[in-house]
Every structure is written in C-alpha cells, then in structure tokens.
Amino acid sequence: MKTFWQLFDEHDGFESLKHNHYPEIYDEYFGPYRDQEINFLEIGVRQGGSLEIFRKYFPKANIYALEIDRNVIPSDIFKLKNTQVVIGDATSAGTIDQLMEKVNGKFDIILDDGSHLPEQQIASYNLLWRHLKSPGVYMVEDLVYNYNAPWYKKEHTFMDFMFKKIDQFHLQDDMKPLNTTRLKFPKRDYHSIRFHRNAVVVKKEGLPRNRGDQFEEIRTQSLLSKFKS
Numbered sequence: 001m002k003t004f005w006q007l008f009d010e011h012d013g014f015e016s017l018k019h020n021h022y023p024e025i026y027d028e029y030f031g032p033y034r035d036q037e038i039n040f041l042e043i044g045v046r047q048g049g050s051l052e053i054f055r056k057y058f059p060k061a062n063i064y065a066l067e068i069d070r071n072v073i074p075s076d077i078f079k080l081k082n083t084q085v086v087i088g089d090a091t092s093a094g095t096i097d098q099l100m101e102k103v104n105g106k107f108d109i110i111l112d113d114g115s116h117l118p119e120q121q122i123a124s125y126n127l128l129w130r131h132l133k134s135p136g137v138y139m140v141e142d143l144v145y146n147y148n149a150p151w152y153k154k155e156h157t158f159m160d161f162m163f164k165k166i167d168q169f170h171l172q173d174d175m176k177p178l179n180t181t182r183l184k185f186p187k188r189d190y191h192s193i194r195f196h197r198n199a200v201v202v203k204k205e206g207l208p209r210n211r212g213d214q215f216e217e218i219r220t221q222s223l224l225s226k227f228k229s
C-alpha cells in the first residue's frame, strides 16, 4: 500500500494544503485502519484535495466531511464514492446532529482541519468526542494559531484545554487535587495525548475490561518470597 506521502505526491486532482510532516503522522496513527471499513471524518473540505487522497488511502472507509462554506467545494467532490459532505458549522450542535443522522454508529477517526481557531477547535472537540469510538483517534491540526495574537498565552486556547485534559488523564480516582475546578474527575477513556509539531493526536481507549475500571498498580510475584519459604 502506498504511504500518505506517496499518494499526496502523485495527486493530480483538486488542491490540498497540508504541513509536510503530517503524512508520517497519518501513517503512524491511521495506518492500522487502512484496510478496514471505518467511519472517517474530516472537518474542513475547501477544494476537497485531501478528501480525494483519503478516498484512496482508506479504500473501504465511509468518509464524511464537514464544511461551512458550500461555495468553496467543487461539484465533483460531492460525487466521490462512499463520501458524504455535510454543509454546516462544525462548532454547532445542530450540524453535528445532522451529520450523525448519516453515520452508522460512531467515528473511528476524526481529523480537525477546519478553521484552526482555538475556540472552534475546543467547540468541535466537545461536540464530537462522544461520537468517537473506543478505540478511536482524534487529531487536531495547525495548533500554531494558538500561538498567534490575539490568543498567545491567553487562557482558553485549545492548548490550554488540552493541558487540562493531560492533568485529568493522570489523575487517579482516590486523589484529591487541591484545585477541584481544574481537576474534577479522571479521564478514564483516554489512552494517550501526543503532541507533534503543530498537531495533537488523542487516542480514546479505556482500560482493558478484565483489568477493572480503576487506574491501579499491578505487581509481579516477588522472587524474594520463593527464598523465604
């Protein structure tokens, strides 16, 4: 199978604009899903170049896309096989309801390449996280806008929102953090939050069922106990 970079490099359809290190990130996290009948969502279509490439990258997937501006999408993009584009605002609950009416179940992968505005990245994440399967992958691109004026070093950027998730992710059920507004409860459905240059990938996955719900220590048998007896 061709890598994302190979497909991007040979692409001669509508334009797609991505950072040059994203292809390797896609291969790392999306690679295991390539031959499966997954549900894949991309926020942000513009000319639709990335949808055309993802169409080849995931030959068996049901592909969905959200775009706020109908006028930027060439009509051919609406004809892509097994691909549905919903026109609407990815930060609106109404749009997400409309989208979910078309989806059978939940998404395996969600990729946010929309406005890149921090408040919109947060709003879409809050609306879509519950529609991500476990296991599932949520990737947000172009974090750089969090560092631009007027957001830089302000609270409530998407980065700030992620840092709070990291705190919750490490929290154990029996811990009583001092700042309870920041850390209300542990994040049990988080597998990992990984930062790459200009992008974050959050993996959803609870603990294996047979190991209980809690974040607990496990211990091997001690060699010493053999010698004591």
Ligand SMILES: C[S@@+](CC[C@H](N)C(=O)[O-])C[C@H]1O[C@@H](n2cnc3c(N)ncnc32)[C@H](O)[C@@H]1O
Residues within 6 Å of the ligand: 015, 016, 017, 018, 042, 043, 044, 045, 046, 047, 048, 049, 050, 051, 066, 067, 068, 069, 072, 088, 089, 090, 091, 113, 114, 115, 120
């Ligand atoms: C970076 S472009 C997408 C590029 C495309 N993924 C590609 O690589 O070919 C971002 C697109 O997101 C759309 N967009 C901006 N805000 C949005 C929102 N709130 N909901 C849905 N789409 C939005 C813009 O109109 C624009 O077409």
